[in-house]
Amino acid sequence: MKMTSRKMKDELEKRLINASRTSYYDRDKDTYRIENKESGKGITISLPDIVAKWEIHKEKAIEEVVYYTEEGLQAMEGALILEGKEKNIFPVIRSTSFPKESSEGIPFLFDEHTAETRVYYAFDLGSTYRIIDEQLMQKEQWDAKRIKEIALFNVRSLSTDMKTDSVAGNIFYFLNKNDGYDASRILNEVFLKQMEKKIKGTMAVAVPHQDVLIIADVQNDTGYDILAQMNMSFFASGRVPITALSFLYENGEFEPIFILGKNKKRN
Incomplete structure (x- = not known):
């Protein structure tokens, strides 16, 4: 069966639409938006992206987008209170292509991080989280400095146990707790x-x-090549891709590196 945007839209509609939700299909933008009828809040899905994933992962691709969309919609439909739940606030890293505001035009709270990444702030809901925006901050009467300090404190409390692999004289450390x-x-x-x-x-x-x-721990030129290949592989398979570029870390600073063959170029 050849999957098309229209077929994918129909499949998502069957699994996500209920009495409290409505949906819109934009042929020109090739997007499918699902909204809560009462609040008007919702999620817009790029259909070509999901179709491309379906070509590789088939049913798993649909199950994945349905899961994250459902979790996101439920988070929007529920009331969110920050006070007394400070332990649920964390920073999340996103690509610089990630939106600066919600689909309703409400600015997110974020900081620039590197040329490739931004730091957003999120409220953990268990199996998903909600990016904190200015509307929530105003409702809760919390300022940005308070949220950022709490988030950075909480991320320092997370486990940093790493797995290690040695390849061609270079050492690679991996942190993969799958906690988001x-x-x-x-x-x-x-x-x-x-x-x-x-x-x-x-x-x-x-x-x-x-x-x-x-x-x-790059100890020879081959290490840069291995890191580049490894990073690209993870980037292509990730549920929430961030960047395929690596960074040199020195004196608390991150500097993007472009790796071509055995030559490394700093940006």
């Missing part, structure tokens, strides 16, 4: 400083998608 905040550990400065002390060669860091953090 693996990439967020890149904001734990104490952890990075501890890792920096262990590095014998050059320290490189990668966050190809939200569920993995890679730290490389």
